[in-house]
Amino acid sequence: MDATRFDRTGGPDVLRMEQVAAPDPGPGEVVVEVAAAGVNFIDTYHRSGLYPVDLPSGIGLEGAGTVIAMGDGVETRQVGDRVAWADAMGSYASHVAIRAERTVPVPNAVPLETAAAIMLQGMTAHYLTQSTTSLGEDDTVLVYAAAGGVGRILVQLAKRRGARVLACTSTEAKAEEVRALGADEIVFYRDVDVPSAVREMTDGQGVDVVYDSVGADTFQWSLDSLRPRGLLVMYGNASGPVPPFDLGLLARKGSLYITRPTLFSYTATTDELTWRATALFDLLATGHLQLKVHGTYALSDAARAHEDLESGTTAGKLVLRP
Numbered sequence: 001m002d003a004t005r006f007d008r009t010g011g012p013d014v015l016r017m018e019q020v021a022a023p024d025p026g027p028g029e030v031v032v033e034v035a036a037a038g039v040n041f042i043d044t045y046h047r048s049g050l051y052p053v054d055l056p057s058g059i060g061l062e063g064a065g066t067v068i069a070m071g072d073g074v075e076t077r078q079v080g081d082r083v084a085w086a087d088a089m090g091s092y093a094s095h096v097a098i099r100a101e102r103t104v105p106v107p108n109a110v111p112l113e114t115a116a117a118i119m120l121q122g123m124t125a126h127y128l129t130q131s132t133t134s135l136g137e138d139d140t141v142l143v144y145a146a147a148g149g150v151g152r153i154l155v156q157l158a159k160r161r162g163a164r165v166l167a168c169t170s171t172e173a174k175a176e177e178v179r180a181l182g183a184d185e186i187v188f189y190r191d192v193d194v195p196s197a198v199r200e201m202t203d204g205q206g207v208d209v210v211y212d213s214v215g216a217d218t219f220q221w222s223l224d225s226l227r228p229r230g231l232l233v234m235y236g237n238a239s240g241p242v243p244p245f246d247l248g249l250l251a252r253k254g255s256l257y258i259t260r261p262t263l264f265s266y267t268a269t270t271d272e273l274t275w276r277a278t279a280l281f282d283l284l285a286t287g288h289l290q291l292k293v294h295g296t297y298a299l300s301d302a303a304r305a306h307e308d309l310e311s312g313t314t315a316g317k318l319v320l321r322p
């Protein structure tokens, strides 16, 4: 089978496509023929060493495909089932072995490539708007990288919950797309003083929640854009991780809350995983959620997909096709 692997950390060029033995399903596992694998920022952190993994390693967490073999004790899946997942290391491959309970069934109305594209970023937007905090009509939120993979789903889910959305992005072309998704205001965060712009848009109050996926570059702006007792959801590091900081800052800026959540704590049980994925599939199937695939790449082109994602110029999901 084909698999993208790496044996040292570094830039995109450490990724190589290799021929390896196809996996046999262990107890409780299924083997899936992968139709599409999703590319996510976390894959670049594994590759670069920001999030350490044992080497040599496969790469990629997300995908969708068809079950072709089952291990002992699997009762909830059958050969031929269409499934998707978001936490199987080594998903940039033609075949993946994965615990059956970490897969979710994909309804026929949702193409497998779409399922692969929605799982990780979609479930992230789902927990951020529904579980990290439960957004409602009284909330005004600031969303960074709003035209990005997570960002554009987050904007749509926040609007569905009735929140007012101030969307940060870097170019007019991206802003146009974000407006079409329902964002109320655009903040060109590379060009303006973000906290001042936010105060102007909120009658001097600041926002209730900031969703910050940019990290090091924007952390201070995010704190300065919140109302007293507001919540900073620091969920990514596209520009690098936030350095250590003095907790007293939160007191001085008005008893702020801060959380650094990860999807894996919000999909830890099969019930929660299935709830979030099913909710997203329903929204897609009924036309209530728009998903944009920015680019589809061959498996052998994974390095180029990483370069593109890290360049900050993409707008939407990147997908690999084995």
Ligand code: NDP
Pocket (backbone or CB within 6 Å): 039, 040, 041, 042, 120, 121, 124, 144, 145, 146, 147, 148, 149, 150, 151, 168, 169, 170, 171, 174, 213, 214, 217, 235, 236, 237, 238, 239, 240, 261, 262, 263, 264, 309, 310, 311, 312, 313, 314, 315, 316
């Ligand atoms: P995006 O599609 O959002 O791409 C990143 C975007 O961030 C860029 O398009 C760019 O948008 C902006 N950006 C700002 N500074 C930089 C920089 N220095 N380098 C690159 N991009 C930059 O990616 P994803 O949706 O895949 O992920 C976004 C973030 O969310 C990542 O940090 C990821 O790790 C995190 N994440 C966290 C999860 C969690 O559970 N905690 C789960 C999933 C993702 P613009 O042009 O608008 O500035």
